[in-house]
Amino acid sequence: MIQFRQLAKTFRRVRVLDGIDLDIGPGERVALIGSNGAGKTTLIRCLLGEYTHDGTVTLDGLDPRRNRTAVLGKIGFVPQLPPPLKMPVGQLIDFAAALCGAAPRRIADVARRLGLDIDAIATRQFVRLSGGMKQKLLIAIALGRDARVLVMDEPAANLDPEARKIFFDLLAERLTDATMMISSHRLDEVSALVNRVIEMDMGKIALDDKVADGVTLTSRLDCRIVLKRFEPAFAKALAGWHFTSSDDQLVWQGEVAGPDRLRFLGVVSRYTALVADLSLAERPQ
Amino acid sequence: MKQLWLTAKLDIVESLRARWFQIYTLVFGGIVALLFVFGLTESRVLGFIGLSRLLVTYIQLTMAILPIFVLITTVRSVAGDREAGVFEYLLSLPVSLAAWFWGKIIGRYIIIFTPVFLAMLGATLWASWQDIEVPWGMFGYYTALLAVMALCFLGIGMLLSAIARSTDVAQGAAFMVWLTLLLFLDLILLGVMIQGKVSPEVAITLALANPLQVFRTAALALFDPQLIVLGPSAYVILDLFGVSGYKIFALIYPAALGLLSATIGYVLFRRGDLP
Numbered sequence: 184m185i186q187f188r189q190l191a192k193t194f195r196r197v198r199v200l201d202g203i204d205l206d207i208g209p210g211e212r213v214a215l216i217g218s219n220g221a222g223k224t225t226l227i228r229c230l231l232g233e234y235t236h237d238g239t240v241t242l243d244g245l246d247p248r249r250n251r252t253a254v255l256g257k258i259g260f261v262p263q264l265p266p267p268l269k270m271p272v273g274q275l276i277d278f279a280a281a282l283c284g285a286a287p288r289r290i291a292d293v294a295r296r297l298g299l300d301i302d303a304i305a306t307r308q309f310v311r312l313s314g315g316m317k318q319k320l321l322i323a324i325a326l327g328r329d330a331r332v333l334v335m336d337e338p339a340a341n342l343d344p345e346a347r348k349i350f351f352d353l354l355a356e357r358l359t360d361a362t363m364m365i366s367s368h369r370l371d372e373v374s375a376l377v378n379r380v381i382e383m384d385m386g387k388i389a390l391d392d393k394v395a396d397g398v399t400l401t402s403r404l405d406c407r408i409v410l411k412r413f414e415p416a417f418a419k420a421l422a423g424w425h426f427t428s429s430d431d432q433l434v435w436q437g438e439v440a441g442p443d444r445l446r447f448l449g450v451v452s453r454y455t456a457l458v459a460d461l462s463l464a465e466r467p468q
Numbered sequence: 469m470k471q472l473w474l475t476a477k478l479d480i481v482e483s484l485r486a487r488w489f490q491i492y493t494l495v496f497g498g499i500v501a502l503l504f505v506f507g508l509t510e511s512r513v514l515g516f517i518g519l520s521r522l523l524v525t526y527i528q529l530t531m532a533i534l535p536i537f538v539l540i541t542t543v544r545s546v547a548g549d550r551e552a553g554v555f556e557y558l559l560s561l562p563v564s565l566a567a568w569f570w571g572k573i574i575g576r577y578i579i580i581f582t583p584v585f586l587a588m589l590g591a592t593l594w595a596s597w598q599d600i601e602v603p604w605g606m607f608g609y610y611t612a613l614l615a616v617m618a619l620c621f622l623g624i625g626m627l628l629s630a631i632a633r634s635t636d637v638a639q640g641a642a643f644m645v646w647l648t649l650l651l652f653l654d655l656i657l658l659g660v661m662i663q664g665k666v667s668p669e670v671a672i673t674l675a676l677a678n679p680l681q682v683f684r685t686a687a688l689a690l691f692d693p694q695l696i697v698l699g700p701s702a703y704v705i706l707d708l709f710g711v712s713g714y715k716i717f718a719l720i721y722p723a724a725l726g727l728l729s730a731t732i733g734y735v736l737f738r739r740g741d742l743p
Contacts, residue, residue, distance in 0.1 A: 228556070228743065231559070231560045232742075233555075233556065233559055233560070233741065233742040233743050234741045234742070234743075235739070235740065235741055251562065251563075251564055251565065252471075252562040252563070252564055253562075254562075255560060255561060255562035255563075256562040258560070260557070260560040262553065262556055262557050262560075264553050265553075265557075266552065266553045266554040266556070266557040266558065267552050267553075267554065268482070268554060268557075269481075269482050269485040269486060270478065270481045270482055270485070271481075274478075274481055278474055278477075278478055278561075279561055281470070281474055282471065282474060282561045282562050282563050283561065283562060308485065321557075334560075
């Protein structure tokens with residue numbers, strides 16, 4: 184489906200991509216990981232037809248540079264940094280929907296599922312939204328149409344746990360009909376979302392591996408944590424995950440999305456000394 | 469075609485919310501208001517009186533302000549959008565590069581021409597209301613001249629935006645272009661000619677090639693094509709072309725220059741990295 188052949192890109196004598204050969208098949212969910220400057224964003228921009236390059240990039244045999252509208256019509260893209268657009272939210276949705284041949288209502292529905300009421304913010308400037316709201320809207324624009332390839336750069340970084348759960352559900356709905364490329368600095372952020380990991384370093388592919396992970400995107404874990412003593416910072420962190428506590432605030436219970444388990448444990452690990460008991464049980468599907 | 473108009477509309481919506489547009493509108497609306505307040509329609513200078521006096525002053529001021537305003541704001545917003553990641557996102561949507569580039573030009577053209585024209589139209593309507601005689605022929609030609617001036621400098625601005633990779637470089641280049649055009653105005657060419665450093669033919673060619681000088685000559689040629697008003701090379705040019713011929717040249721040449729610059733800008737934009 185997606186093919187990179189001897190892909191190379193140089194910026195002012197610095198070789199950012201160095202002869203990348205890569206095939207991504209239909210239905211694959213690829214984590215593109217690597218440190219800053221590894222070449223992830225450049226690779227994505229080549230796929231989006233935004234950079235000139237040596238070598239070839241094709242999607243279904245089409246060059247994104249020469250067949251922009253045909254190729255980009257199949258790709259839903261979520262950037263890492265939201266663009267500082269001054270236009271109102273409604274206008275942005277209408278613009279994207281008109282170009283992609285999608286219904287604005289469908290985008291608004293996806294946004295609503297993510298907890299964003301489009302009708303309430305339709306006249307607000309995009310640039311004036313909070314980081315999380317911008318991210319939700321860009322995700323809604325990418326998922327609210329029939330894109331066969333989803334290219335996402337740190338898509339869930341600014342989302343609260345509740346929105347992340349819904350985001351995972353939305354991705355799960357697209358598992359059969361979409362190929363995904365999810366870029367991140369850290370594997371633990373995206374490991375549960377993917378079935379293949381590609382690590383980039385200095386413009387080359389350092390690792391290309393399949394992920395044998397039993398985690399399903401829609402799974403839920405029931406979690407119970409018993410604390411030795413009350414700690415306001417930890418209580419605040421758990422409240423952010425929509426956990427509820429006992430009267431003495433020593434026993435906390437809540438639900439964690441399956442793909443978020445690693446991230447959740449990362450939060451808990453900061454307060455390990457406070458934890459007297461911890462259980463995570465996957466709910467039967 | 470749909471993509472073109474969508475992009476044009478997008479650029480209009482973005483510009484309407486930008487601070488530069490509010491200042492731009494205020495400047496041109498303010499100029500007309502001030503000209504009325506200072507009673508310019510009552511005074512007579514070099515044969516101009518009434519609304520014609522106001523219009524000729526307005527177009528002279530516009531010629532001084534509009535080029536640098538259009539150049540700087542165009543390169544700032546286009547190169548700035550590229551730097552800020554606007555291009556990365558919007559060009560990931562299925563829009564053709566031709567529709568994007570030319571749509572942006574159309575949108576921006578509407579945005580920069582409308583306030584300048586509306587200010588002049590407002591002055592004319594006010595004059596009609598006050599029973600001041602309106603020189604409609606002059607109004608029509610100045611409208612065309614403003615339209616061409618906006619197109620010329622917008623095209624140059626888009627070319628600079630396509631060449632420069634950062635806002636700072638684009639802004640510096642825009643300023644240099646404007647400064648160079650100012651340096652080759654008729655009155656400065658006169659000094660060089662007097663010193664015998666260039667031949668009159670070279671000075672006239674430079675004046676003909678300089679869109680700022682072309683606008684200046686065309687704006688004044690309608691009224692008092694005297695040496696003292698026009699400057700030497702403009703006087704010779706007018707003598708060669710005739711008033712009608714020069715009026716046509718003053719519309720065709722800058723428009724062609726603007727379109728040519730924009731076309732070169734488009735070719736460079738298409739060939740290079742987009743964000």
